[in-house]
Amino acid sequence: MTAPAPDAARVAPAPHHETDWRTARRIARDTGRPRPPVDRPLRDALGDALAAPLTALTDLPAFDTAAMDGWAVAGPGPWRRTETGALLAGHGTGAALADGEAVPIATGAPLPPGATGVLRREHGETGPGDAGPLRVREPYPAPGPGHEVRPRGQECRAGERLLERGTVVGPPVLALAAAAGYDVLPVVPRPRVDVLVLGDELLTRGLPDDGRVRDALGPLLPPWLRRLGARAPEEPRRIGDDAEALRQAVAHSTADLIITTGGTAAGPADFVRPVLAGLKARVLVDGVAVRPGHPMLLAVLPSGRPLVGLPGNPLAAVSGVLTLVEPLLRTLTGRADREPRSGALEQQVPGHPHDTRLVPVAFRSGGRVAPLRFHGPAMLRGLAEADAMAVVPPGGAPAGTEVELLLTP
Ligand SMILES: Nc1nc2c(c(=O)[nH]1)N[C@H]1C(S)=C(S)[C@@H](COP(=O)(O)OP(=O)(O)OC[C@H]3O[C@@H](n4cnc5c(N)ncnc54)[C@H](O)[C@@H]3O)O[C@H]1N2
Numbered sequence: 012m013t014a015p016a017p018d019a020a021r022v023a024p025a026p027h028h029e030t031d032w033r034t035a036r037r038i039a040r041d042t043g044r045p046r047p048p049v050d051r052p053l054r055d056a057l058g059d060a061l062a063a064p065l066t067a068l069t070d071l072p073a074f075d076t077a078a079m080d081g082w083a084v085a086g087p088g089p090w091r092r093t094e095t096g097a098l099l100a101g102h103g104t105g106a107a108l109a110d111g112e113a114v115p116i117a118t119g120a121p122l123p124p125g126a127t128g129v130l131r132r133e134h135g136e137t138g139p140g141d142a143g144p145l146r147v148r149e150p151y152p153a154p155g156p157g158h159e160v161r162p163r164g165q166e167c168r169a170g171e172r173l174l175e176r177g178t179v180v181g182p183p184v185l186a187l188a189a190a191a192g193y194d195v196l197p198v199v200p201r202p203r204v205d206v207l208v209l210g211d212e213l214l215t216r217g218l219p220d221d222g223r224v225r226d227a228l229g230p231l232l233p234p235w236l237r238r239l240g241a242r243a244p245e246e247p248r249r250i251g252d253d254a255e256a257l258r259q260a261v262a263h264s265t266a267d268l269i270i271t272t273g274g275t276a277a278g279p280a281d282f283v284r285p286v287l288a289g290l291k292a293r294v295l296v297d298g299v300a301v302r303p304g305h306p307m308l309l310a311v312l313p314s315g316r317p318l319v320g321l322p323g324n325p326l327a328a329v330s331g332v333l334t335l336v337e338p339l340l341r342t343l344t345g346r347a348d349r350e351p352r353s354g355a356l357e358q359q360v361p362g363h364p365h366d367t368r369l370v371p372v373a374f375r376s377g378g379r380v381a382p383l384r385f386h387g388p389a390m391l392r393g394l395a396e397a398d399a400m401a402v403v404p405p406g407g408a409p410a411g412t413e414v415e416l417l418l419t420p
């Protein structure tokens with residue numbers, strides 16, 4: 012078969028049935044299921060999503076604690092200093108103080124029974140030669156009840172819900188989980204993604220030559236997918252323009268999600284749709300009313316495994332990541348939805364008559380965003396400078412319009 016003449020290609024109707032952009036995102040969000048939860052040691056849980064709410068296993072602080080280095084005191088001063096040594100963090104609770112007694116204490120040490128407050132070291136004095144009673148140094152206030160004390164349960168009580176299910180485990184979550192008594196965390200195992208890069212024209216090194224171009228999606232997709240919480244290989248699989256090789260790779264994949272790049276349009280080597288049809292896949296999204304990227308697709312194989320077909324043009328592929336892959340991975344990773352972000356367009360952005368546009372933008376001060384040049388479907392310059400892709404509704408948006416932003420890594 013010969014390729015259609017360029018003019019025919021421009022007027023020919025799209026071979027697929029485009030889904031509205033928001034509907035496509037919702038369908039992707041509703042596709043697939045996360046794997047059953049597992050318990051992971053804290054150090055291995057970074058980047059996973061909590062499979063259950065994090066509830067405190069203890070009060071925090073777990074005991075009344077000195078908030079400052081100084082003296083634990085009982086009642087109003089001046090105070091007699093006890094013969095016992097200083098109370099240090101991690102060395103148990105000291106002997107009880109009687110009214111009018113004081114004992115040196117370090118920040119973080121448990122308050123001894125009978126203590127009413129803490130006098131900071133620099134707020135107290137002990138007379139000539141450190142021999143006299145402990146007094147409050149002028150002009151500091153007398154340490155009333157609870158002074159410089161972190162009371163037990165100030166931050167939380169045992170059983171209190173600290174974080175919701177779906178929270179992504181970042182370093183601060185690891186810190187809170189450890190403080191709250193956890194050794195392992197219930198998390199959603201990360202979905203594994205197979206990335207299949209199609210196209211005979213793709214080079215993996217050197218300069219474009221003789222009609223061949225560098226593969227831009229091999230370097231882009233795996234790290235982006237990892238940011239979205241997936242396990243992705245260092246290197247994608249390169250399939251070339253070989254329908255049978257694609258069929259084999261898709262049919263034998265054991266991944267939780269398959270992503271292909273290229274081969275989604277109407278050219279002679281665009282065989283993603285025919286291969287899916289041959290494998291009896293159910294196509295849920297057959298093209299999306301979005302620019303760039305409208306030939307993208309989402310299908311489910313008879314095994315239940317979802318497959319996203321990204322267009323080959325690099326910015327069109329990015330549009331597919333934001334439209335289909337991100338919502339789908341949110342479901343597979345168990346990550347909670349994020350608050351939508353928005354910004355005010357610094358300049359007017361022309362729209363497509365019927366389709367949503369995704370346009371690279373950079374953050375500016377005051378919640379404004381600047382549309383970037385070089386946003387053509389085959390271009391990467393705009394994206395590489397962008398902080399986000401702005402969602403421009405059909406018909407376009409005048410300057411000052413508040414538009415939704417999809418953050419880019
Ligand atoms: N007759 C039609 N032609 C095209 C249509 C259409 O609706 N009817 N849609 C156009 C649109 S929109 C896009 S986007 C592309 C989608 O193309 P494919 O998904 O089939 O991708 P390819 O044909 O394989 O490649 C397109 C383009 O992208 C380059 N490419 C591919 N993979 C990579 C990669 N990994 N890194 C860098 N560049 C890549 C490839 O060399 C081509 O230049 O179709 C339009 N045509």
Ligand code: MOO
Pocket residue numbers: 301302303304305306322324326327388389
């Ligand atoms: O998806 Mo295409 O031109 O819209 O890149």
